[in-house]
Amino acid sequence: MKQITALLMAIMLTLCLLKVKGGDASVVFNLEGGNGVNSVPLTVSLAVNGGISGASVNIIYDYKKVKLAGWEKGAALNCDIISVDDNGFGQLRLVFCASDGYVRGTGELLRLMFDRLPGNPEASFDSVVYVKIDNKAVFDTSYREAAYSSSPGILSFTASKDSFTSEKYTIDIDAGLITDIPPMTTAEEFRAAIGCPVTLSPEGEYITTGTVVTAMTDGVEYICTAVVSGDVNGNGKNDAADYIIVRRIILRMIMPDDIESLAADLNGNGRIDAADYILLRRRIMRQE
Ligand SMILES: [Ca+2]
Numbered sequence: 001m002k003q004i005t006a007l008l009m010a011i012m013l014t015l016c017l018l019k020v021k022g023g024d025a026s027v028v029f030n031l032e033g034g035n036g037v038n039s040v041p042l043t044v045s046l047a048v049n050g051g052i053s054g055a056s057v058n059i060i061y062d063y064k065k066v067k068l069a070g071w072e073k074g075a076a077l078n079c080d081i082i083s084v085d086d087n088g089f090g091q092l093r094l095v096f097c098a099s100d101g102y103v104r105g106t107g108e109l110l111r112l113m114f115d116r117l118p119g120n121p122e123a124s125f126d127s128v129v130y131v132k133i134d135n136k137a138v139f140d141t142s143y144r145e146a147a148y149s150s151s152p153g154i155l156s157f158t159a160s161k162d163s164f165t166s167e168k169y170t171i172d173i174d175a176g177l178i179t180d181i182p183p184m185t186t187a188e189e190f191r192a193a194i195g196c197p198v199t200l201s202p203e204g205e206y207i208t209t210g211t212v213v214t215a216m217t218d219g220v221e222y223i224c225t226a227v228v229s230g231d232v233n234g235n236g237k238n239d240a241a242d243y244i245i246v247r248r249i250i251l252r253m254i255m256p257d258d259i260e261s262l263a264a265d266l267n268g269n270g271r272i273d274a275a276d277y278i279l280l281r282r283r284i285m286r287q288e
């Protein structure tokens, strides 16, 4: 029986200029076979957890063996295909985005139909389907840090840009707190250690216990209160005033509020006691 083969081509896929605003994104190309001698569907799927504000994908194919016959949009994603431009010489450019600006979800983005051109020898499906993605084709100068890996048909991205995170401090978005901030942390140092732009209220030389930090990333606003270790009186430093307050807290002469309690618990064990008092005294003595 004559072998019916669906494909005889090499499709080179090159992907570039994906703008990822935080989170991870991956694009999966899947070349299907076996649904006809002359026509080959290529599905392009996307998995995005951080939102892509807009993207273009360039695909290069062997125009001597196949041609683009048409395309249709997948339904699974929050995404619109803006255009599919084929120059007829093996270069195909896809542009897509979502109506609200951010592509989300996982699923099929679009399906491209390639037709085999007549006159090409038939070949087996297994040996001729060939998908290649060029790592070097991915670039985006707006990335603070981007890493990607590819295996045949899959390209994934990780971008740390614009996420409300910090390697230095502890950010608890649910509790609305940023803790583990050392005394005398300047606003400049603080901003450098946060993964996205923030506004500070009040805006002073130092971050203080009680500074309200507002971050906007991926269209979502986060508001957190800063807690500077040992800074109970809210001037950003560890000083004699803090020492007096901590002593009064331990002696139960005053009742601190939640934020003050966190600032006074220098060793972070959930209690305010002599150990915190000693730590604070040592810090103040070192500064003098
Ligand atoms: Ca203080």
Ligand SMILES: [Ca+2]
Pocket (backbone or CB within 6 Å): 264, 265, 266, 267, 268, 269, 270, 271, 272, 273, 275, 276
């Ligand atoms: Ca403690």
